[in-house]
Amino acid sequence: MRLVMLGPPGAGKGTQATKFATRLGIPQLSTGDMLRETVASGSALGLRAKHIMERGELVPDDVVVSVVTNRISQPDTANGFILDGFPRTVTQAEALDQELAGRGIELDAVLELEVNEDALLDRIRGRAEEAAKNGGCIRKDDNPEVFRTRLEVYRAQTAPVTKYYRAQGLLGTVDGLQSIDAVTAGLTAVLAKAALLRIGDKISDASSIGKHSS
């Protein structure tokens, strides 16, 4: 199964992507993680990406598209993958479609976590305060000021991706502010309605994917 997980920073994409990747036996491909690895490698590209990421802005499309294209060429993606944090622009979404079409495959569904921005900011402030209290560290781009930039970038550049996939009938949306288990159940319901997954969980709030629903 080939899935995309969409939603603003802090909405819980990574948490849900991990759960579904385990459950479906497919790799979770997080572009944020891949880029952080590139940064850690200390390469020139990594250094460039580091500054962009610390400001909460987007790494250029061509860089991210090439990282993802290489990754989905690996044999462990033969049965599918779940993209977490990609695509973040319509240009990236188009490049992904083109890349998959070239291989004669396509996405099965796009799962969107919808969250209220004020609630997200509260969540991120809470995390920062807790980390500070426990002597832990938070990601530099999770400090409330940079987080605000990431939200603005999401609104301007990534929100249109939702419309792009809705037009393709691939989008299923779930309220991301529910408990983790309720969100998982909602996403499961979306996939079940799209006839992509058998359902065992109790279903809460979920909307169907137009292309497949009856």
Ligand code: AMP
């Ligand atoms: P994430 O871990 O998904 O929140 O990503 C952390 C940071 O990595 C983002 O704020 C961006 O700077 C960068 N990044 C991750 N994915 C992408 C992408 N698809 N396009 C551009 N930049 C990205």
